[in-house]
Amino acid sequence: MISTDVILDTANILMEKAAIDIPDDYLTGLKKAADEEEGDLSSFVLQAMLENYEAAKEDRRAMCGDTGTPRWYVKFGNEAQVTGGPIALEETLRRATADSTKRIPLRPNRVHPLWRTDHNNNIGIGAPEIEYGFEPEGSWIDITTVHKGGLFGTDYRMLFPGDGIEGIKRFYLDSLVAFGRRGLACQPAIIGIGLGGSKDTSMVLGKRAACLRIVGDRNPDPEIAKLEDEFKEIGNSIGMGAMGFVGKSMVIDCHIEVGCCHTGGMPMSVHAFCLSSRRASARLHADGSVEFRTDPQWFTPYQRRETVEWPLNNQNSQKSA
Ligand code: SF4
Known part of the structure; x- marks a missing residue:
């Protein structure tokens, strides 16, 4: 059973990592682009961005003033269970979003589309989005946050x-x-x-x-x-x-x-x-341990399956889950 205390702590860490630490794969790609770029202004922007990521990391501040619209992707191994069930999970992710908005801080971007009501915490009707996926094996849950410009x-x-x-x-x-x-x-x-x-x-x-x-x-x-x-x-x-x-x-x-x-x-x-490719992931195990990573590992063979059935002992799913 995975406790909401562990989920809350993990989700808060993920929010901070996503907002501040540019993922290694994107950083490597950007450095390569900076090495190869020949346009004056483009080169200037790329260098400025590389310096900006360093400054954000050092000061522990968000890498862009527009901190996007935080959302969550949650994937369940088939045997995973959360204390309090899915309602408690959703409440915990909403709590982490609100707490992290104040703590990091993030810009409270979410407003009502007509009345522009702003709860100042990135929470509201349908916000943040929480999307779900499942894998055939495992008692873990994967949680990913993405702060995409909205x-x-x-x-x-x-x-x-x-x-x-x-x-x-x-x-x-x-x-x-x-x-x-x-x-x-x-x-x-x-x-x-x-x-x-x-x-x-x-x-x-x-x-x-x-x-x-x-x-x-x-x-x-x-x-x-x-x-x-x-x-x-x-x-x-x-x-x-x-x-x-x-x-x-x-x-x-x-x-x-x-x-x-x-x-x-x-x-x-x-x-x-965009330039602020903000994402962070973690796997939460039933024994309370947590592994952080930057690869969401969302698209497994199971997510791309074409068949009606999927045997639960399928080796492909084991390998990439
Ligand atoms: S597009 Fe991305 S980098 Fe540009 S302002 Fe929006 S969040 Fe920031």
């Missing part, structure tokens, strides 16, 4: 099967150019693409592709993995670099996730996980 850097288009890969590329490049020219989400970013599903699924897949996979990770489908490589390259060949200035460092990495869709369409979403 305004721009996201787009959706209903494509048709005949649009093919060329149509996908066109929408991808249209989106990047729009993000860069209009200052929508600070680049370089991790770009997530959701392909298929229904409209809402496509958006969810794209966001998770951007926020829940680390730089360098590749889709297990080799053809999709090739597209990810190609999209990273062409995204860095449109003449824009950091913050949309002239350069070649717009995309730190590109991840594509797919879901089956209606035979008549091919929904697609594009999401930019």
Whole structure:
């Protein structure tokens, strides 16, 4: 049984890690982009960002003044149990969000859409989002927080099967150019693409592709993995670099996730996980121990399963859970 005390302590630590400590995989990607960038202003931005991350870490202050809209991803091993059940879990994550907003501090970004009511703690109707997943084995829960910027850097288009890969590329490049020219989400970013599903699924897949996979990770489908490589390259060949200035460092990495869709369409979403790619994860075990990491490890073989059944002793799920 996992206690809410352990969940609260862990969730508070995760909030701080996400807001302040840039994940190693993104940092490594950014350093590489900084080494290769030739545009003056883009190079300047990249160096400034690298210094900014160091300053944030040293002062234990949030890496960006806009601390985004905190959300949670919770994954249960099939045998996991939480004291008080799911209601207690949700209350604990809401408590950690409110406490951390004051303690770190984070900007209280969440307001009512009409009345602009601000509880000053990033809590409100539907906020923070808490999404769930499950794995076939284990008595642990994984908790990930993501503080994605909540305004721009996201787009959706209903494509048709005949649009093919060329149509996908066109929408991808249209989106990047729009993000860069209009200052929508600070680049370089991790770009997530959701392909298929229904409209809402496509958006969810794209966001998770951007926020829940680390730089360098590749889709297990080799053809999709090739597209990810190609999209990273062409995204860095449109003449824009950091913050949309002239350069070649717009995309730190590109991840594509797919879901089956209606035979008549091919929904697609594009999401930019910005210069402040804020995420942090932990695994909480039934014995009270906690392991922190920066890789959410969300997309396992079970999350991408195609079959009706999934034997509980499946080796693939064991390996990656
Ligand atoms: S897009 Fe990201 S880096 Fe830019 S202001 Fe928003 S949170 Fe900060």
